Amino acid sequence: MEYYCTIFAAIESPYEEGLLWTGSDDGLVHVSKDGGENWENVTPKNMPEWIMINSIEADPFTKGGAYIAATSYKNGDYQPYLYKTKDYGKSWTKIVNGIQNDHFTRVVRADPERKGLLYAGTETEMYVSFDDGASWKNFQLNLPIVPITDLTIKDNHLIAATQGRGFWLIDDLTVLHQLSDVVTQNDHYLFQPKKTYRIGGRSVESKTAGENMPSGVITYFHLKDTASADTVKIHYKEKSGKVIATFSTHPDKKAKEEKLTVEPGSNQLIWNMRYPDAEVFDGMILWWSSTSGLTALPGKYDVELSVNGESQTQEFEIVKDPRSSATQEDLKAQFDFQNEVIAKLSETNLAIKDIRKARVQIEDVMKKQKLIPLKIWGKAF
Structure with a gap:
């Protein structure tokens, strides 16, 4: 971790052939549209220098779309940093409204079943967004206060990896897929x-296992x-x-x-x-x-x-x-x-x-x- 200029996050888009994204631990984001033959530096212009790109996620619903989570706590900066792009990184939008100012972000994932449904793991709590990151709500539920280091979605189950408290899982995301104003407005x-x-x-039931x-x-x-x-x-x-x-x-x-x-x-x-x-x-x-x-x-x-x-x-x-x-x-x-x-x-x-x-x-x-x-x-x- 003492060596920098290292690719820290890299993904191959599961939705677009030949689309690759990388993020480094010194704050650079690159994209390739031809399977790695050519690369373009698309680092967000308003992102702090020397920040670490902790995770990258492809947008399931937008061609050329992606989300990144970055951390700068090593520089004494504990703010959350989440960004999204809809145009292969030509422009980026910061999406942290609703996340507590000292909950620095480690990972962001997009739900493939509902457009705009995002999950974010921070150093302290889980968050969820139903509007593509325009606003976030606390999604801690019964999860312990612990760093969420990674998230993945498998068969409509949300799985969280934590730093020291094991793996946690939400069995069924179909309720979140169907949540809307209609639900809360109806009796x-x-x-x-x-x-x-x-x-x-x-x-x-077990005291020592899931x-x-x-x-x-x-x-x-x-x-x-x-x-x-x-x-x-x-x-x-x-x-x-x-x-x-x-x-x-x-x-x-x-x-x-x-x-x-x-x-x-x-x-x-x-x-x-x-x-x-x-x-x-x-x-x-x-x-x-x-x-x-x-x-x-x-x-x-x-x-x-x-x-x-x-x-x-x-x-x-x-x-x-x-x-x-x-x-x-x-x-x-x-x-x-x-x-x-x-x-x-x-x-x-x-x-x-x-x-x-x-x-x-x-x-x-x-x-x-x-x-x-x-x-x-x-x-x-």
């Missing part, structure tokens, strides 16, 4: 769930307040309209609705992708077997949010486990067979419940018969 809003793999298993993402369809919805939302329901449906599962703040047990707990602001519900369980009866012995319902097949489904009778629907998709060799036809045949088994099991168990009800009724009648005095010729016996 309630349902976000479209991301694609969900048809995989079982469960998460295990947690896996929950299994199932992760559904986010926003409620401005709960005082006026007397009845909130979420239905998961087949594309035909058939309801598979229902969660309600006032569940109907006869309809096999499950309890839904809500609070003002952001809410999360995880559906395990299963149809209703088979009927059971008290005292049933299973010996490691199960009466769990069928797992939904890969395909497209709908989720509906209903608040006091007003509804909003979003489509989502369940996709096949990529490790499975089973075809869609194989899974459908398995689904149909299991459906027949569950139907017959429910029929059998309902019959047992009916027999038990009949037995109770017979015993009740017999008890009442014993209480009725028998009279012969007007004399009670």
